[in-house]
Amino acid sequence: MSEELKACPFCGRTDNLEFQSWTEQVGNDDDGYSQLVEVVFCNNHTVSAHVDIWQSRPLEDALRADLCAAKEAYDRLMDYRRKNTLNFQLEKLDDYLRDLHIALTQVRYE
Numbered sequence: 001m002s003e004e005l006k007a008c009p010f011c012g013r014t015d016n017l018e019f020q021s022w023t024e025q026v027g028n029d030d031d032g033y034s035q036l037v038e039v040v041f042c043n044n045h046t047v048s049a050h051v052d053i054w055q056s057r058p059l060e061d062a063l064r065a066d067l068c069a070a071k072e073a074y075d076r077l078m079d080y081r082r083k084n085t086l087n088f089q090l091e092k093l094d095d096y097l098r099d100l101h102i103a104l105t106q107v108r109y110e
């Protein structure tokens with residue numbers, strides 16, 4: 001496990017996390033196979049999950065992407081305003097405001 005473990009989604013702590021991995025046999029001796037099991041435990045309240053699930057934060061990632069898009073739209077708008085104080089084009093401003101509105105309203109709850 002080379003990737004840093006993300007904080008516990010329940011308590012937000014990282015100091016009580018424990019990573020364990022082992023190999024276990026699946027199936028019988030004739031057609032079975034061994035697989036690597038990697039699990040993260042939070043000893044703060046005995047929660048555990050497979051490391052792929054533990055490290056996956058789809059809602060947080062979506063919210064960060066939406067926030068980043070909103071910040072970029074805002075920066076473009078402010079940059080445009082700084083550069084066009086005398087020659088202000090309302091159509092361009094409307095485009096930037098629409099982008100900002102879309103970015104701010106595309107919060108996904110999946």
Ligand SMILES: [Zn+2]
Pocket residue numbers: 008009010011012013042043044045047
């Ligand atoms: Zn926890």
